[in-house]
Amino acid sequence: MALLDSQGRLFGKVSILDVGAGLVILMVIFGIFFFPGTSGSIAQTSSPKPIEVDVVVRGLSATDPKSLIKEGDKTNIIVRKQPSGEATLKVVKFLPRNTIVPQPDGSVKALPDPRPEVSFANDMVLTLVSKAQMTKDGPVLGGEKVKVGTTIELDGPAYNFSTSVISVRVEK
Incomplete structure (x- = not known):
C-alpha cells in the first residue's frame, strides 16, 4: 500500500489537506495558550496624579459661549473617540x-474685526484639571x-x- 494514493489521501483514507488544516488549528490553539502575549492596560502604574491640560478652541460657533462654558463646571473628556473621564474647567x-x-505709515495694527459674522466665531483657551495615570510615556486619561x-x-x-491640547502639566 502506498503512502499517498492518486487522489492525495494518506493510506487511502485521510486527505492531506485535512491533515494540514488540522495541524494549523492545533498550532493556533498551542500559540494562544502557551504564548498569550502582552495583555492589560497601558496605564498599570501608580495611583492617579492631578494634571492640568490647556486646550485651544478656534472658531466655536455659538451666540453666547460665556453662558455655556464657565469656570468650575465639569465637562466630559473624549480622547480619540473613547470616553476618558471627567475634568473641571x-x-x-x-x-x-x-x-x-x-496703517498709512506702513506699519500694521491688530484691531477688532468689524465683520458681523465674526461675532459668532469664538476663540478661547481652557485649562482643564483632572486625574491621570502616569506612565513612562506621560499621562493617560481613560486609557x-x-x-x-x-x-x-x-x-x-x-x-x-x-x-487641541497645547500644554500638559503634571501637579507634584
Whole structure:
C-alpha cells in the first residue's frame, strides 16, 4: 500500500489537506495558550496624579459661549473617540477676534474685526484639571495618552466640540 494514493489521501483514507488544516488549528490553539502575549492596560502604574491640560478652541460657533462654558463646571473628556473621564474647567480665557489693518505709515495694527459674522466665531483657551495615570510615556486619561497636539472632544450638558491640547502639566 502506498503512502499517498492518486487522489492525495494518506493510506487511502485521510486527505492531506485535512491533515494540514488540522495541524494549523492545533498550532493556533498551542500559540494562544502557551504564548498569550502582552495583555492589560497601558496605564498599570501608580495611583492617579492631578494634571492640568490647556486646550485651544478656534472658531466655536455659538451666540453666547460665556453662558455655556464657565469656570468650575465639569465637562466630559473624549480622547480619540473613547470616553476618558471627567475634568473641571479651571480657567476659561476668551481670546479677542482681531484682524491686521495696514496703517498709512506702513506699519500694521491688530484691531477688532468689524465683520458681523465674526461675532459668532469664538476663540478661547481652557485649562482643564483632572486625574491621570502616569506612565513612562506621560499621562493617560481613560486609557488614552494625552500629549501636546492630541485632539480632545469636550462634552457638556449644552455643548460638544473638539479642541487641541497645547500644554500638559503634571501637579507634584
